[in-house]
Amino acid sequence: MSMIAAFYSGKSILITGATGFMGKVLMEKLFRTSPDLKVIYILVRPKAGQTTQQRVFQILNSKLFEKVKEICPNVHEKIRAIYADLNQNDFAISKEDMQELLSCTNIVFHCAATVRFDDHLRHAVQLNVTATQQLLIMASQMPKLEAFIHISTAFSNCNLTHIDEVIYPCPVEPKKIIDSMEWLDDAIIDEITPKLIGDRPNTYTYTKALGEMVVQQESRNLNIAIIRPSIVGATWQEPFPGWVDNLNGPSGLIIAAGKGFLRSIRGAPMAVADLIPVDTVVNLTLAVGWYTAVHRPKSTLIYHCTSGNLNPCNWGKMGFQVLATFEKVPLERAFRRPNADFTANTITSQYWNAVSHRAPAIIYDFYLRLTGRKPRMTKIMNRLLKTVSMIEYFVNRSWEWSTYNTEMLMSELSPEDQRVFNFDVRQLNWLEYIENYVLGIKKYLLKEDMAGIPEAKQHLKRLRNIHYLFNTALFLIAWRLLIARSQMARNVWFFIVSFCYKFLSYFRASSTLKV
């Protein structure tokens, strides 16, 4: 019997960010392994025309929850969606709901965040810092609370190269930042943002670091732990391989490569691609929840959920496997044949940006205009290049994260728990994982039918022929222009033509003789 699964039975669990990528997998695993849990409270806001209830309904009816519905048929009765907006005071939670949350919650998993790299500092602070502070204040009023688990990121201290499982202070106190966001206007915030974030690449990593400081400062007598995952990718094993449902991290760029938009990224092929499957993060999170509640460590423990030091994979290998998979299972309606790579050289990268990204977009838009359609490729390309510029920081460096606490926790688990809540990335086969990731993107994110693969392959063949035709035409035009202008080119041309003619005459004469 799994001790961790047994621990969550009968518990009331509060999850923030349950509608997000990680939150959904966390809920799914909880229901699948501890169907006897009492209730999961989730803080949800209405979004994209859907009420909170409709959002929950959609999640429960998704492919991800198919196994859960077999194991726990009354799952919908065990989810309590509470209307909440983390941008508002007291999260805009009603009095009755707040009362219930405060009096019943046993465990809190705080996953909600803005993960946008370029979010305005005011918004990023509100969600990643102030909301964390408010949630901790709420938690301190929960008499039955056994553990509070905060999800941070391994990149909160990406300005360092070696990162230990400790909280590193930021120069300006989070409380001062929170206060200043209340009265500074946007223009001033924009001006001071680069100074505040310092040598971090974006407001996301900076506010996640501030969030950790807040957790430390507001911990009071709570049992708290912080989890720092690196780049979270599709599921490795559970509930099935390759599940992914958003464009964050590598997923969006893998699609861009598969569709043939993305041809080159300025990145170091040998730098470590510190990906971590989302189910691995969730298993560690649940194990940490159990350990923190049962063993009550004296201080706030931080757990790195990374792969680089135990089972490294680099960007070059990842890119190679992504392309190899697209060779076998191409995406539908590709713009060009998938052919992307990492180039460490800035000048080469700028060259490829001009030749392989911008030029084809301009040519295609010209073609759309000619055929009376609305041009759109340049816009798509600009967005893609913006995304690429934002992730360049992460694909040009390698980090070293120590994992003492994570390894200690692994050794504390029973063999059964090590199996059911496996977070040992040493067992991960990267080539297999990346192949499943790419397949998962095709099936679950793009919702493409596998029956369409022969047609997709046919389409790629057509694109290859167009590519050859285009290149030949381009070569001939360039050559024609050169001949018209240069005597030397003309001489070379006559030499080649007469050589070919002589060769053909000789070949014809010798074959006639043989007959």
Ligand SMILES: CCCCCCCCCCCCCCCCCC(=O)SCCNC(=O)CCNC(=O)[C@H](O)C(C)(C)COP(=O)(O)OP(=O)(O)OC[C@H]1O[C@@H](n2cnc3c(N)ncnc32)[C@H](O)[C@@H]1OP(=O)(O)O
């Ligand atoms: C062989 C090659 C293989 C290639 C693989 C290479 C992989 C390298 C990947 C390295 C990743 C490194 C990440 C490291 C992160 C640290 C980990 C974390 O803690 S943090 C967790 C990680 N956090 C993140 O990953 C957040 C990254 N995202 C952002 O920060 C922002 O979305 C943005 C700045 C990229 C664009 O802002 P903005 O211009 O305001 O645009 P909007 O947001 O309004 O969306 C506009 C349109 O773009 C769409 N779209 C959106 N995202 C992506 C995407 N990633 N991609 C593509 N497309 C994307 C979106 O659907 C929409 O389409 P439509 O509906 O209009 O049709």
Ligand SMILES: NC(=O)C1=CN([C@@H]2O[C@H](COP(=O)(O)OP(=O)(O)OC[C@H]3O[C@@H](n4cnc5c(N)ncnc54)[C@H](OP(=O)(O)O)[C@@H]3O)[C@@H](O)[C@H]2O)C=CC1
């Ligand atoms: N994905 C990754 O690569 C990594 C993620 N992390 C961390 O993991 C955690 C989860 O990330 P992930 O699941 O990928 O992120 P998602 O963007 O998929 O999910 C974010 C969640 O936060 C919720 N949220 C955002 N704003 C509000 C708000 N104002 N009120 C209520 N809820 C809100 C979202 O709700 P809604 O659906 O309504 O928008 C969503 O449920 C985050 O803390 C992130 O920093 C760490 C390392 C890597």
